[in-house]
Amino acid sequence: MASVANPSGGSPLTFFLASGNAHKVGELQALARASGRRIDIRSAREVGGMPDVVEDTGTFIGNARKKARALLPLLPAGAWALADDSGVCVDALGGAPGVESAYYAGPQADPAANLARLVTEMRLVPAAQRGAQFRCVLVALGPGGEECLGEGACTGRLLFEPKGGAGFGYDPLFVPDGYALSYAELGDDVKNQISHRARAWAALVRALGG
Numbered sequence: 021m022a023s024v025a026n027p028s029g030g031s032p033l034t035f036f037l038a039s040g041n042a043h044k045v046g047e048l049q050a051l052a053r054a055s056g057r058r059i060d061i062r063s064a065r066e067v068g069g070m071p072d073v074v075e076d077t078g079t080f081i082g083n084a085r086k087k088a089r090a091l092l093p094l095l096p097a098g099a100w101a102l103a104d105d106s107g108v109c110v111d112a113l114g115g116a117p118g119v120e121s122a123y124y125a126g127p128q129a130d131p132a133a134n135l136a137r138l139v140t141e142m143r144l145v146p147a148a149q150r151g152a153q154f155r156c157v158l159v160a161l162g163p164g165g166e167e168c169l170g171e172g173a174c175t176g177r178l179l180f181e182p183k184g185g186a187g188f189g190y191d192p193l194f195v196p197d198g199y200a201l202s203y204a205e206l207g208d209d210v211k212n213q214i215s216h217r218a219r220a221w222a223a224l225v226r227a228l229g230g
Contacts, residue, residue, distance in 0.1 A: 032058035033228070035160065036095050038087040038103035040070050043188040048104070050212055051221045059225075061102070067094045080105040080119055080157040081169070088161045098163055106156035106216060108190045110138070110178065112145045118155075121190070131189050135182060138193060142178055150178045154194060154203075154216035158224045168227040172219025187211065 035052075037045050042063070049061045064070040071090045075083040088103035095101060107121030117124040117138065125133035142150065158170040175197050182192030184204030191203035196214055203211055212218050 032060050034060045034062060034096075034099045035102035036062050036064055036067060036091060036099055038064055038070055038073075038091040038101055040064065041188075044104055044217075047208075047212065047217060048102070048221065050208065051218055054212065055221070055225055057225055057228075064091055064094075067091075067096070075105070075119070075122075078119060080107070080155060081159065081171075083119060084157045084159040085161075085167075088159045092161050092163075095163075100163065100166075101161045103159045103161075104156060104217065104220075105159075106154065106220075108138075108194060109153050109155055110142070111151040112149050113141065135190055135193060138178075138190060139181065143180070147177075147180075152176060152178050152194060154190075156216040156220040158217075158220045160224060160228070168224055170220040170222070170224025170227060172216045172221070172223060174214060174216040174219065 037048060039045065045061065045063045052059045052061050070087070071094070073087050073090045075086065077083050077086060084103040084105035087105070088101040091103070092101040105119070107118050109115045109118045117134070121134065123129060125137040153173050153175040155173045156171070160168045176195050178193050179195060179202060182202070182204070184192045184202045186207055187204035194203050195201065196203065199206065203215070
């Protein structure tokens with residue numbers, strides 16, 4: 021891993037997120053602001069959009085690295101590519117949907133269809149066997165060949181039916197350990213302290229030297 025200057029001093033680092041998911045952009049922007057670091061998170065839409073990438077590596081880190089590498093050549097001088105790969109890993113399903121979380125209901129499925137499939141798959145699984153974890157890997161690639169990684173996980177359980185109108189993806193079905201409410205009910209302030217992505221972000225900032 022290359023050495024990177026401390027992002028809390030000097031010029032800010034500019035990261036373009038290798039994703040078309042506006043929710044992820046907003047979440048990472050909030051995490052960057054809360055960290056107090058001089059890091060600016062921008063959307064790939066500002067550079068013409070995220071190129072099509074086949075996420076076929078079979079791992080979170082492999083998929084994230086592939087997305088970051090696809091975006092990096094499109095960025096302005098000095099900017100970094102930041103890629104997220106994340107998903108929910110369900111114990112009763114042998115870790116599925118895992119890296120296939122974004123496509124669980126099919127290649128063209130939307131988040132609502134993915135959530136509906138998981139609800140159906142888990143419908144007959146008893147409460148004691150509904151353990152799950154959200155996992156996230158962040159890969160940041162710099163203009164000079166630097167690479168920094170951050171990984172995070174949040175363990176919990178799945179509800180029988182979605183609850184809450186906030187969040188996105190599988191958030192309404194997942195209750196983190198120590199809480200009685202789903203990600204989608206807890207709100208961004210709480211979620212951004214305990215989530216898999218918040219923990220991956222904290223690890224990435226440490227790797228950057230912050």
